[in-house]
Amino acid sequence: MPTTAKAAHALGDVTASDSTLRRFLHGLPGVDAVGLEARAASLGTRSIKTTAKAYAIDLAISMVDLTTLEGADTPGKVRALGAKAVHPDPTDRTTPTTAAVCVYPDMVATAKEAVAGSGVKVASVATAFPAGRAALDVKLADVRDAVSAGADEVDMVIDRGAFLAGNYMKVYDEIVAVKGTCGTSARLKVIFETGELSTYDNIRRASWLGMLAGADFIKTSTGKVAVNATPANTLLMLEAVRDFRAQTGVQVGVKPAGGIRTSKDAIKFLVLVNETAGADWLDNHWFRFGASSLLNDLLMQRQKLATGRYSGPDYVTVD
Numbered sequence: 001m002p003t004t005a006k007a008a009h010a011l012g013d014v015t016a017s018d019s020t021l022r023r024f025l026h027g028l029p030g031v032d033a034v035g036l037e038a039r040a041a042s043l044g045t046r047s048i049k050t051t052a053k054a055y056a057i058d059l060a061i062s063m064v065d066l067t068t069l070e071g072a073d074t075p076g077k078v079r080a081l082g083a084k085a086v087h088p089d090p091t092d093r094t095t096p097t098t099a100a101v102c103v104y105p106d107m108v109a110t111a112k113e114a115v116a117g118s119g120v121k122v123a124s125v126a127t128a129f130p131a132g133r134a135a136l137d138v139k140l141a142d143v144r145d146a147v148s149a150g151a152d153e154v155d156m157v158i159d160r161g162a163f164l165a166g167n168y169m170k171v172y173d174e175i176v177a178v179k180g181t182c183g184t185s186a187r188l189k190v191i192f193e194t195g196e197l198s199t200y201d202n203i204r205r206a207s208w209l210g211m212l213a214g215a216d217f218i219k220t221s222t223g224k225v226a227v228n229a230t231p232a233n234t235l236l237m238l239e240a241v242r243d244f245r246a247q248t249g250v251q252v253g254v255k256p257a258g259g260i261r262t263s264k265d266a267i268k269f270l271v272l273v274n275e276t277a278g279a280d281w282l283d284n285h286w287f288r289f290g291a292s293s294l295l296n297d298l299l300m301q302r303q304k305l306a307t308g309r310y311s312g313p314d315y316v317t318v319d
Helices: 004-010 018-026 033-043 050-062 075-086 105-115 136-148 160-164 168-182 200-212 231-248 263-276 294-307
Strands: 064-067 100-103 121-126 153-157 187-191 217-219 253-255 289-291
Touching: 018 168, 018 200, 033 231, 033 263, 050 064, 050 263, 050 294, 064 075, 064 294, 075 100, 075 105, 100 105, 100 153, 105 121, 105 136, 121 136, 136 153, 136 168, 153 168, 160 168, 160 200, 168 187, 168 200, 200 217, 200 231, 217 231, 231 253, 231 263, 263 294, 289 294
Parallel strands: 064 100, 064 289, 100 121, 121 153, 153 187, 187 217, 217 253
Antiparallel strands: none
16 A cells, blocks of 8 residues: 655655745646536536445445534443444444544543444544644644544644645644654544635645645545535545545545535535546545434435335434
């Protein structure tokens, strides 16, 4: 599997200084917003039926990072979430497990215990999620807490203020520091909060910045702002990971998060993946959905395909 070291070697001169990094990021092709949104909308009209739909639903279930990130989270809620991740539909053990459960650092140990032996990963948000407004030593302490508790994955937020001010090297250095703190124990997802980046050009720059710094995944959003994952911003990030691999040989994952609630929506995103990045990304090692309510709709649609009847929300657990 390619490593981030190869990316550093292939594009090492790009991050040699603030000026070279700025020159590279601002030298990326500008985004045709109309064209991007039209292509995303066009791909969203693809019709997926019968066996292909059943396959897509199971694939989407296997890509869900089942998430609870609330101040009122309790150990009991996290244990229940872990049980659901392992057996999403207790009445049908052929249902795939989800990819991961995603929690705050103080709930990582509880989540690890809940999914032990299942293959379900535990992801932890960190770096003063969701605002990211903290000193670097505090952010790294947050990451260390998560990793020492057993997190398999860390979802960090970038300093959007620094990015929007054009202080790209500060953002780069923070990602590098977090990646170093993760070590070999945890994969790193870098959250851009695309709804706060204002322009598609900024999303493209953030995508390349995150990958240059060693992100294992690039992620749209925290789910805590008004605009989260959209087909257009996810398409743009898929183009970025495709082009990055073409230049460096390094594959990076993509995680849209927030606002994806229905099976129909999820399948549209899978079409985007297949048509933009390619089949190599149609695997939960390289593509995830950050979601809480999506799983229930996937389960209801799966039950309908299997039985011919729509069971309704009373037949799935409430998260």
